[in-house]
Amino acid sequence: MTVQFIGMIAAEAKSEIHPAQGPTIDPDYIARFAQAHEAAGFDRVLIAHNSSDADAVLVATHAAYATTTLGFMIAHRPGFIAPTYAARLFATFDVFSGGRGGIHIISGGDPVEQKRDGDFLSHEERYHRTDEYVGLMRQTWTADKPFNHEGRYYKFENAFARVKPLQKPHIPVYFGGSSDIAIAFAAKHANIYAFWGETLDMARETIAKVRAACVKIGRDPATMQFSLSFRPVLADTEEAAWNRADRIIERIRDLRGQGIGRFNAKPESVGSQRLLDVAAGGKVRDKRLWTEVAAAVGAGSNTTSLVGTPEQVAESLLEYHAMGVTTFLIRGFDPLDDATDYGRALLPLVKSGARPMAAAAE
Numbered sequence: 001m002t003v004q005f006i007g008m009i010a011a012e013a014k015s016e017i018h019p020a021q022g023p024t025i026d027p028d029y030i031a032r033f034a035q036a037h038e039a040a041g042f043d044r045v046l047i048a049h050n051s052s053d054a055d056a057v058l059v060a061t062h063a064a065y066a067t068t069t070l071g072f073m074i075a076h077r078p079g080f081i082a083p084t085y086a087a088r089l090f091a092t093f094d095v096f097s098g099g100r101g102g103i104h105i106i107s108g109g110d111p112v113e114q115k116r117d118g119d120f121l122s123h124e125e126r127y128h129r130t131d132e133y134v135g136l137m138r139q140t141w142t143a144d145k146p147f148n149h150e151g152r153y154y155k156f157e158n159a160f161a162r163v164k165p166l167q168k169p170h171i172p173v174y175f176g177g178s179s180d181i182a183i184a185f186a187a188k189h190a191n192i193y194a195f196w197g198e199t200l201d202m203a204r205e206t207i208a209k210v211r212a213a214c215v216k217i218g219r220d221p222a223t224m225q226f227s228l229s230f231r232p233v234l235a236d237t238e239e240a241a242w243n244r245a246d247r248i249i250e251r252i253r254d255l256r257g258q259g260i261g262r263f264n265a266k267p268e269s270v271g272s273q274r275l276l277d278v279a280a281g282g283k284v285r286d287k288r289l290w291t292e293v294a295a296a297v298g299a300g301s302n303t304t305s306l307v308g309t310p311e312q313v314a315e316s317l318l319e320y321h322a323m324g325v326t327t328f329l330i331r332g333f334d335p336l337d338d339a340t341d342y343g344r345a346l347l348p349l350v351k352s353g354a355r356p357m358a359a360a361a362e
Helices: 025-042 056-065 083-096 111-116 123-142 181-187 200-217 238-257 268-279 294-296 310-322 335-361
Strands: 004-009 042-047 071-076 101-105 149-152 155-161 173-176 192-196 225-230 304-307 327-330
Touching: 004 025, 004 335, 025 056, 025 335, 042 056, 042 327, 056 071, 056 083, 071 083, 083 123, 123 149, 123 155, 123 173, 173 181, 181 200, 192 200, 192 268, 192 327, 200 225, 200 310, 225 294, 238 294, 238 304, 304 310, 310 335, 327 335
Parallel strands: 004 042, 004 327, 042 071, 071 101, 101 173, 173 192, 192 225, 225 327
Antiparallel strands: 149 155
16 A cells, blocks of 8 residues: 655644734745645645635645645535536646646534534534535536436536546545544545544544445445544654644643634534544553644644654554555644655655555555
């Protein structure tokens, strides 16, 4: 198995320890941030979705024109535009970017945020809508003639898209969600199942559960790939890395105490609850899985870290890789600088360590 790395870019300079201070959309920063990931050797970058932030597709389009090889993983919430239109939108991006598109399906785990854009469906209903939506989007990408559809949420007559993705059979679909219903629909629709950084035992359990869901619907589980997300905290020595982690959590707690920054828990997100369960087991799980940030901010996003020297963190990532994780989504608390450091110190170690595993599997 080869290993890939996904970073994360945003439209403005900010993180849990750096409150946003500049413009909401900073075109120069977007370009530099994307170029830093490309130079560091990342395969893709995630552009997140939030109900109050810049449009992810347009941010990705700007970043694509600033780079040449970097791929994109554009977060997308079903339900706010028609699936046929979404198919054309992402196919158009794939053509303009030279086949560098990817879509990350997120049904939504925060009802307060969903309602900002007019979505009042329940957690379970959102996933049923996602099931129908993604199926129609994929059908639009691959259909060679117009088709009709009448379902629970959508009805179309003579739906068809002349524009098709450059990637065949279609743009890769990443799927997030840890609830049983999310996993069932991921098995049906996803090329890559994406989840947040858990303990080794929990990650092994998640992978087994997704593979079992594939078997249940007659899909070869070997066709499902897995993406796992972490926030690596690196330094030249283990002591220095943990000192840096201490400074990060102190800064987060200070900002939180001042009411600064966005710290949004997701009460309906099973993935968030799993991270909180990880944190409840202690400050450090396994060898170096650091949980304090997840506990401090409500685990509303990717908030568990691996702390140590590049060699130590690479060793931990390779343990997850050995159990079937093919992609790591990593981002730092000092986002641009960390992306550069990851490319210099971490990515080469993991990729070189993964090569013997790939050779043994052939």
